[in-house]
Amino acid sequence: QNSKSWSLYTQKPDFNSFSKDASTRGLNPVLSGVTFQVLYLQRETKNQIKDKELHRFWVSWIEAFGGKVTRFLKVSGINR
8 A cells, every 4th residue: 555645665564543533434335245365566665564563464454344355465576
């Protein structure tokens, strides 16, 4: 998530804070019946994000809008 409203490059991946922030209203898709396999690259950022925190954020976000995560996998390499 990287937008003017919210950025994981500058903020911690905390779904409770994200969902309560007025600037993130409207970032709420309908995901009912959608399953996800989340694949992500390690990135070099000033804000070091722990894998567990990132996993928890995205699973919470997807499930809050009716989706389901079936797999969460960090793929090798660094995207610069």
